[in-house]
Amino acid sequence: MLSRVAENLYWMTRYMERAEDTARLINAVTLMTLDMPGGASFGWEPLVRIAGLDQLFFEHYPEADETAVMRFLIQDERNPSSIMTCITQARENTRTFREVLPWESWEWVNELYLYAKRELSGELDRSRRYEVLQAIIRHRQGIVGLLSGTMSRDAAFQFLRIGRNIERADMTSRILDISHAVILPADTPVGEQYGDLLWMNILKALSAYQMYRRHIGVHAKSAQVIDFLLKDALFPRTVLHCLTEIEEVLKVLPRSMPVLDTVRATRAMLGTADGAVLAKAGLHELIDRIQIGLDSINAALRERYFRLPDIRSPSFESAES
């Protein structure tokens, strides 16, 4: 597999996953705001901040109200992580490796692009927004299913898997941080009741609520939700699960030792994490450290597989013999 193609595959799924996860996040948050009690306020601005885009946002918008934040996260092509930009990028990437994917993949990616281009062009009110984003999620899930059902488990597939899981781990950890977005009236029964509501919606934003209920319990308590989303071994969007998936892939890829080290170091951060403690303090700091760990995995992948090696250096040539 060509280094250039491996990198494009990796970024293609990262963009796709980011588009889908952003769509899930927006839909969950929208539903959550409808349930907010009087006296509680929801800040739209943290949505931009958890995505790490606050600086860029305020370069283009004076105020973080719902309309501006939604436009920025969904449609704005000046935002490199907006849903539209991600889909466009994923399509452009797919164009460069159509020959390594099942033939109809390009058609499906292209269809998703054409759909998004058409539906995201005008203003989106709340009800249409929900519908369009659901359709984008379904489109993307169709592509995932197509690839999973018709693609050999070759190197190309493995780079898709790495990209998907690193983006998911990133998104899950960021969404956990959204607990800062809601400011509840302090020390009232109302606050407690709606605290549950908040954590339930965080699970929903990751499509994790149903599985959480089945395996953990009906009540969405902060400590349990934090433990679940960080460390559950069975749910496919938890940070632990994503890192384990990446590790599995790296075991079959050639020359993967330095990358494996970064994955294991990041996973070690989860070992000592305790939801009960983090619910009171330290969650934000832990998430920051996990983000740094994910960055180091990304850097190791680039160094190992994507960077076009300086082939005239003797060290690279001797590595081949």
Next chain:
Amino acid sequence: MTIACEDYRVDNTFDELMTSDGQPRPLARGLCDFISELGEQELSKRVAAVNAAIMASGITFTVYTEAGNIDRAWPFDVIPRIIDGREWARVESGLKQRLAALNLFISDIYNEQNIVRDGVFPFEVLQDSKNFRSACIGAMPRFGVWAHICGTDLVRHSDGEFYVLEDNLRVPSGVSYMLENRQLMKRLFPEVFGSYRIQPVDDYTAQLYDTLAALSPRPEQRPIIAVLTPGIFNSAYFEHSYLAQQMGAELVEGADLTVLADDCVYMKTIDGLQRVDVIYRRIDDDFIDPEVFRPDSCLGVPGLMRAWRAGNVGLANAPGSGVADDKVVYAFVPQMIEYYLGEEAILPNVPSYLCMYDKDRDYVLANLDKLVVKPANESGGYGMLIGPQSTSAERAKFAELIRANPRNYMAQPTLSLSTAPTLCEEGLAPRHLDLRPFVLQSSQLYVTAGGLTRVALRKGSLVVNSSQGGGSKDTWIVQGVQ
């Protein structure tokens, strides 16, 4: 809009499907009946479905001038062109004969130059050839074949005969559209395929694979084949990707390849470097190796020529093949066929006037309003003068160009390209066509069943190039009606 065959008017050109008295030709009758039975409404419905499929599948080509919007949907006309299988058999032999002679010519030119010594081919033409590569002198690729993939443009004149318009020996494109058009046609009119015996076209990619695999310097193992593309901004990128996918080959860009001190070509992979045996390059000679050709090229691979000359990599088409892809050299192909094969050319050339000869030049300058003037080395229909449609200012400009550089110009009578019914806004109307069959040669010769029919979608236009408002049709080679 009308789709009734009775309303279709043929002017004094040859029409592929209809006779001059408005009757379908025998092989077209089934198709015409089918379309009128289908009715306008159903036809429109199917056309809309096919256009949607073209959009969704992203069968596109790129127009250089449209910055920011890098692809446009491929304009496909739903009415196929039908050619009798018996007639095609003759065309096929003519195409094979032609490519065999051209390859003998290229080998000769870079080696003994017997054809020059024997006075059959003038030295001056060679001397001024823009596509003669001195870096290829003395080289002899496997099988003595240089141009492995050739796209030969044919036109049918009002006398009903096919003439060869030009041989594209550098990086001919369009074959993916030929293949896709057939897929679209099967979706569009599946019923008609039951009543016609249409030769399939889709073995092309397997044939291309075999042609390329035969060039491998390591025949004992499954060859590693790469398609070398300039990248996604190239107008034919869709095709490069398509062919790589269909052959199970790697699609590579120049930066993915490197030539080491052992004069072998390697590609950069996640496992490290992997040797490449055959490269189907879709980059012009000028850009393939900055060590030998244009030093500013970043599309190519430094050292590629070294590797090729050492016999460590197969290159298709071989560098230097373009020497025979020259509109002046073209005029000598019938003589080449006689000289190398001792045969008479099966397919005629269009009569050509070479401006390098005083007598021809005088004639051309006196008849610019009647002739098509072509520069020797341009492709894609650029830099041409179409006499009957030109202004006097354009003719004056061309007269000047010809006088300044007579070797670089040739002229031909304006042919009346044949037409075929084409679905236009007003219904079925005649539009002009040409035909580009693809011919392969390494250990064997192969010709596609038909080829890419290109159609000038603008009324009266003779320019079929996709970059200039052309579209395409499916081409059926039919073995009689059942």
